[in-house]
Amino acid sequence: MSFSNLGLSEKVLAAVAATGYTTPTPIQEQAIPHVLARKDVLGIAQTGTGKTAAFVLPMLTILEKGRARARMPRTLILEPTRELAAQVKENFDRYGAGQKLNVALLIGGVSFGDQDAKLTRGVDVLIATPGRLLDHTERGGLLLTGVELLVIDEADRMLDMGFIPDIERVCKLVPFTRQTLFFTATMPPEIRRITETFLHNPQKVEVSKPATAAVTVTQVQVPAGREAHEKRELLRRLLREAKDLKNAIIFCNRKREVAIVHKSLQKHGFSVGALHGDMDQSARTAALEQFRKGELPLLVASDVAARGLDIPEVSHVYNFDVPHHADDYVHRIGRTGRAGRTGTAISIVTRLDQKSMAAIEKLIGQSIPLAEGDFEIHTEASDATERPREARGRERSRGGRGKPQRGRDRDRSHEPREARGEARHASEARHASEAGHASEAKSPSEARQPAEARHRSSDKRRAEPRHDARQQANPSHVPSIGRPEPRRQREADTEPGDHSHLPAFLLRPVRSPAGA
Numbered sequence: 001m002s003f004s005n006l007g008l009s010e011k012v013l014a015a016v017a018a019t020g021y022t023t024p025t026p027i028q029e030q031a032i033p034h035v036l037a038r039k040d041v042l043g044i045a046q047t048g049t050g051k052t053a054a055f056v057l058p059m060l061t062i063l064e065k066g067r068a069r070a071r072m073p074r075t076l077i078l079e080p081t082r083e084l085a086a087q088v089k090e091n092f093d094r095y096g097a098g099q100k101l102n103v104a105l106l107i108g109g110v111s112f113g114d115q116d117a118k119l120t121r122g123v124d125v126l127i128a129t130p131g132r133l134l135d136h137t138e139r140g141g142l143l144l145t146g147v148e149l150l151v152i153d154e155a156d157r158m159l160d161m162g163f164i165p166d167i168e169r170v171c172k173l174v175p176f177t178r179q180t181l182f183f184t185a186t187m188p189p190e191i192r193r194i195t196e197t198f199l200h201n202p203q204k205v206e207v208s209k210p211a212t213a214a215v216t217v218t219q220v221q222v223p224a225g226r227e228a229h230e231k232r233e234l235l236r237r238l239l240r241e242a243k244d245l246k247n248a249i250i251f252c253n254r255k256r257e258v259a260i261v262h263k264s265l266q267k268h269g270f271s272v273g274a275l276h277g278d279m280d281q282s283a284r285t286a287a288l289e290q291f292r293k294g295e296l297p298l299l300v301a302s303d304v305a306a307r308g309l310d311i312p313e314v315s316h317v318y319n320f321d322v323p324h325h326a327d328d329y330v331h332r333i334g335r336t337g338r339a340g341r342t343g344t345a346i347s348i349v350t351r352l353d354q355k356s357m358a359a360i361e362k363l364i365g366q367s368i369p370l371a372e373g374d375f376e377i378h379t380e381a382s383d384a385t386e387r388p389r390e391a392r393g394r395e396r397s398r399g400g401r402g403k404p405q406r407g408r409d410r411d412r413s414h415e416p417r418e419a420r421g422e423a424r425h426a427s428e429a430r431h432a433s434e435a436g437h438a439s440e441a442k443s444p445s446e447a448r449q450p451a452e453a454r455h456r457s458s459d460k461r462r463a464e465p466r467h468d469a470r471q472q473a474n475p476s477h478v479p480s481i482g483r484p485e486p487r488r489q490r491e492a493d494t495e496p497g498d499h500s501h502l503p504a505f506l507l508r509p510v511r512s513p514a515g516a
């Protein structure tokens, strides 16, 4: 099958040829003819399958006829995050280069005025996150009654982020007769309900997941002490000592943790960027660009910020935190081992993560081997530069010294619904959409205090850390991923007199059963 059999216009075919793509992917092959026949489409596919071009290419063909009117976009694409919205716009820029189309991005973190001016000029394609879109409609600067084609992308992600009420509102603002293209990776009941309500006799196209990462990714779990500074110290060791590390994404569950880990790694001489929902848009774009170009080989990221992004091949994925949802684990490790290449996924696992790890192993249908060697780090004094502030924080949250938590620390509005024990209100979801970070949780430490307190005493009995004698003896061993740390810092990480062994895990890759 070639692109020329799909009914796309000459201009679009020329643009596709210019990108070098010769064969449509299965989702493109199945979906494009239906879109061009102006049918509703229910596409069950995830990122990496070529689904963006599956709607962008036929939309470009359709949009060749007709022109936009002020404040009345002809087509509307809803994306859960700003980065995904920007990625879709890139697709229009690439494939629509030969067409005079007005493509506008309505995302949070960007000036209202500029967006408004663009809307006034008339827009052929409006790509938006739900929050900013509804803000514009509420201000009266945008009419959705001219929308001929609506795309709802990453619908299950929208559900995770609490955007479904917003999606329902948008669906009621666009004309009943519009064409709807709906993409989701999974079909939970709420998504099914939405499709039954808002799609008209849809053509269902389903593509199997791209080869699961588990096949080519070496997965391993490394036990860690529960304290964040212990995890950070372990992470640094793993990064310094990793074999064949070209670039890596380090995932944290909370955006606050992303910021802390990022700062800590920077302080320890690593070249690292960060990506989370509290960063302003230009910083997010810059970090992603630098990572893509290889200028920053390490990226600390939250799930929401990284989900669905077309990030190039990465050699290593680190789970600084084990994700609460097993799906997120699969998604994270899918960042490496792409297109049949090998990759390494290393999860830092504390005792509190056992339940999550069990759920992950159940989902992926295999057990994740434990790293051999002594990786567990427990030092009260080792991370001297970072510990005091955290220790103070813990005291506060335990109700010890200091004032009770207040203000931002008590704001639970961005915690996952289950953590808050309440349903997300539509306006909250909308606010979160502005930052593009709805499901990035704040610290659940309050909820976990009793269990943590129980663990604390047993943690204290753990073995003292062991350190890599090779690195002590030969600082030049530190890979180029970061500058060699200043001597003082290396020493601060190390227990005096303990030069015991090289961890076996670093010398002998552990293959998962599926990867064998």
Ligand code: AMP
Residues within 6 Å of the ligand: 021, 022, 023, 024, 025, 028, 046, 047, 048, 049, 050, 051, 052, 053, 310
């Ligand atoms: P997506 O699933 O839309 O995020 O696309 C994943 C990646 O596949 C992107 O880097 C696209 O540029 C690329 N891609 C899309 N269509 C094709 C194609 N027909 N052949 C090769 N690569 C493609």
